[in-house]
Amino acid sequence: MSIDKNTVARIANLARIRLTEDEQNAMTREFQAILGWIDQLQEVNTDDIPPLTSVVEVTLPLRDDKVADGGYPEDVLANAPKQAAGFFVVPKVIE
Amino acid sequence: MSSLIELTLAQALDGLKTKKFTATELTQAYIKATEKCRSLNAYIVETPELALKQAKESDARYASGKALPMDGLPLGIKDLFCTDNVQTTAGSNILRGFKPQYESTVTAQLFRDGAVMLGKLNLDEFAMGSANITSAYGNVINPWSGSDPANAVRKLVPGGSSGGSAAAVAARCAIAATGTDTGGSIRQPAAFTGITGIKPTYGRCSRWGIVAYASSLDQAGPMTRDVRDAAIMLKSMAGYDPKDSTSVNRPVPNYLDALEGGIAGLRIGIPKEYRVDGMPAEVETLWQQGIKMLQDAGAEIVDISLPHTKYALATYYIVATAECSSNLARYDGVRFGQREAGKNLIEMYETTRAKGFGAEVRRRIMLGTYVLSAGYYDAYYLKGQKVRNAIARDFGQAFKQCDAILTPTAPSDAFAIGEKQDDPIKMWLNDVFTVPVNLAGLPAMSLPVGLSANKLPLGLQIIGRPFDESTVLGIGAALEAAAGFKALPPFHA
Numbered sequence: 001m002s003i004d005k006n007t008v009a010r011i012a013n014l015a016r017i018r019l020t021e022d023e024q025n026a027m028t029r030e031f032q033a034i035l036g037w038i039d040q041l042q043e044v045n046t047d048d049i050p051p052l053t054s055v056v057e058v059t060l061p062l063r064d065d066k067v068a069d070g071g072y073p074e075d076v077l078a079n080a081p082k083q084a085a086g087f088f089v090v091p092k093v094i095e
Numbered sequence: 096m097s098s099l100i101e102l103t104l105a106q107a108l109d110g111l112k113t114k115k116f117t118a119t120e121l122t123q124a125y126i127k128a129t130e131k132c133r134s135l136n137a138y139i140v141e142t143p144e145l146a147l148k149q150a151k152e153s154d155a156r157y158a159s160g161k162a163l164p165m166d167g168l169p170l171g172i173k174d175l176f177c178t179d180n181v182q183t184t185a186g187s188n189i190l191r192g193f194k195p196q197y198e199s200t201v202t203a204q205l206f207r208d209g210a211v212m213l214g215k216l217n218l219d220e221f222a223m224g225s226a227n228i229t230s231a232y233g234n235v236i237n238p239w240s241g242s243d244p245a246n247a248v249r250k251l252v253p254g255g256s257s258g259g260s261a262a263a264v265a266a267r268c269a270i271a272a273t274g275t276d277t278g279g280s281i282r283q284p285a286a287f288t289g290i291t292g293i294k295p296t297y298g299r300c301s302r303w304g305i306v307a308y309a310s311s312l313d314q315a316g317p318m319t320r321d322v323r324d325a326a327i328m329l330k331s332m333a334g335y336d337p338k339d340s341t342s343v344n345r346p347v348p349n350y351l352d353a354l355e356g357g358i359a360g361l362r363i364g365i366p367k368e369y370r371v372d373g374m375p376a377e378v379e380t381l382w383q384q385g386i387k388m389l390q391d392a393g394a395e396i397v398d399i400s401l402p403h404t405k406y407a408l409a410t411y412y413i414v415a416t417a418e419c420s421s422n423l424a425r426y427d428g429v430r431f432g433q434r435e436a437g438k439n440l441i442e443m444y445e446t447t448r449a450k451g452f453g454a455e456v457r458r459r460i461m462l463g464t465y466v467l468s469a470g471y472y473d474a475y476y477l478k479g480q481k482v483r484n485a486i487a488r489d490f491g492q493a494f495k496q497c498d499a500i501l502t503p504t505a506p507s508d509a510f511a512i513g514e515k516q517d518d519p520i521k522m523w524l525n526d527v528f529t530v531p532v533n534l535a536g537l538p539a540m541s542l543p544v545g546l547s548a549n550k551l552p553l554g555l556q557i558i559g560r561p562f563d564e565s566t567v568l569g570i571g572a573a574l575e576a577a578a579g580f581k582a583l584p585p586f587h588a
Contacts, residue, residue, distance in 0.1 A: 003465075007465075008461070011461050011464050011465050011468065012461065014464050014468060015420060015448075015460050015461055015464040016424075016427070016441070016444040016445050016448055017445060017448045017449050017452070017457055017460065017461065018442075018445035018446055018448070018449040019449065027458070027461065030458065030519065031461075031462070031465070033518075033520065034412070034462065034519065034520065037409060037520055038409045038412065038413065038475065040405075040406065040409055041406055041409050041410065041413075041478050041479065041482050042478070044403065044406055044481075044482050044485060046478065046481035046482060046484075046485065049481045049482075049484050049485055049488075050481070050484060051477055051480030051481050051483075051484060052480050052481070052483045052484035052487055053311070053480060054311060054341065055297050055298075055311070055487060055535060055536030055561075056297060056298045056341050056343060056536065058298075058341075058343065060340050061337070061340060063337070072196075075196035075197075076196075076430075078194070078196050079192075079193055079194060079195075079196075079430070079431035079432070080429075080430060080431065081428055081429070081431075081432070081433070081434035082434070088429050088430055090429055090440055090443070091437060091438065091439050091440050091442075091443050092439070092440075093439075093440050
């Protein structure tokens with residue numbers, strides 16, 4: 001499958017990574033090579049093979065629906081780039 | 096005091112128990128060693144005050160006869176493990192200055208057992224790399240580069256992503272270190288630096304508090320001077336943790352017992368698909384020597400086939416990048432880490448992530464976003480998961496015929512910084528022998544078996560059945576005894 005610069009720009013937007021024009025061009029070339037290499041998987045017949053999502057053959061454990069942790073807002077906020085009055089601060093979202 | 100740093104972990108424990116020296120003396124010797132080895136750039140942060148405080152507490156326990164299983168042993172911790180109030184960067188600019196307010200389960204268990212922390216070890220950014228050249232904190236230099244590694248003509252890579260861990264253990268500025276392994280990140284650097292490293296079965300060690308790369312593949316493990324040390328340290332690191340839903344609730348055996356039994360009658364599988372194009376003859380020769388050593392120790396050699404091996408790398412770069420694109424979505428400049436200004440929320444996200452992540456991390460997030468995106472999900476991600484199953488089934492079939500598998504760890508000895516950097520796929524090929532093991536979730540160990548023509552270490556890999564680290568360690572002990580690898584890097588503390 002080939003990939004063009006518009007697709008790379010769309011993926012960068014989805015991934016929330018700003019790319020310059022030059023970076024988009026370089027990434028397009030790299031992706032063409034990488035995806036060309038990945039395309040070798042198409043030659044494997046997987047008609048009768050289910051997808052493997054976990055190598056651990058256990059069902060996810062359930063625990064009681066009770067609060068088991070918390071009560072330390074200072075720790076939660078300790079690494080915030082910006083905080084005020086016990087909240088994380090972000091640029092204005094609603095005008 | 097230089098002789099103290101020559102001791103293995105097991106020997107140091109003996110010396111501490113018999114009061115030949117104190118934990119404080121041992122720790123002081125290692126603090127000096129870390130200072131002497133700074134040219135390797137193995138540590139991002141050194142924590143000598145913390146180490147001496149922990150050593151003092153350890154000495155008090157020895158004095159009162161209440162010593163713990165790893166009491167007073169000075170370890171380096173890969174900077175992917177969150178450590179309480181000690182900067183944890185994952186090798187990335189985006190986490191510069193990040194001080195977790197909690198301790199990862201694995202490091203908490205090591206401290207529970209009395210271990211001392213010398214500092215946080217350098218790594219490829221978010222553990223994405225095979226050469227330790229993607230860290231925002233600089234390249235790590237392999238102590239095998241020469242007697243003055245930082246000024247060597249060919250500055251060799253230590254392998255990656257646990258390059259700082261490998262370099263520190265090889266150069267004796269840590270008695271042992273923690274590593275993590277998503278596609279070979281413990282085993283390949285262990286092979287490149289002449290040390291021992293084991294990636295346990297997926298689910299054996301808790302992933303809680305380890306900065307996530309690809310959650311269905313990541314697994315922590317010890318990097319040590321020898322197999323015995325790996326057995327001691329793995330015992331402390333392993334075990335069920337309710338905070339990691341994929342951690343498996345099974346008893347952790349006493350791995351030291353596994354070293355005693357010998358390997359007579361064990362069937363060792365040799366996969367024909369691990370002879371890859373362009374592999375140097377000396378790697379093949381080493382493999383044959385390893386086969387002979389195990390045969391002489393009483394093992395039976397069995398030819399096996401792992402037919403989907405050649406698809407493992409491409410599969411890995413679908414599965415791992417998809418998971419990383421999801422895991423790394425949390426770095427948005429809001430709750431922790433670095434933030435770049437933006438006139439609105441989206442612009443703040445985009446500039447923060449553009450500036451905070453290095454080229455390889457951006458490449459993998461983008462690739463993962465692509466293979467998960469609408470229209471490409473079935474062709475790439477779903478296909479990758481199916482081929483992953485085919486690879487895992489290959490191993491299941493093989494283990495009907497054998498008890499463990501012997502392969503080379505890496506297709507070459509350590510290469511130089513700058514080599515293989517023009518093409519990401521060429522770099523990724525380093526992990527051709529290690530990646531299939533992660534896809535199948537199996538335990539595997541690398542240990543040094545010989546030297547290349549360049550006088551650099553070469554390793555062999557032993558792969559075991561799920562949760563059968565004991566057999567892997569037992570075969571490792573036999574191979575280690577037969578190989579008698581004693582070479583030291585030209586530069587060490």
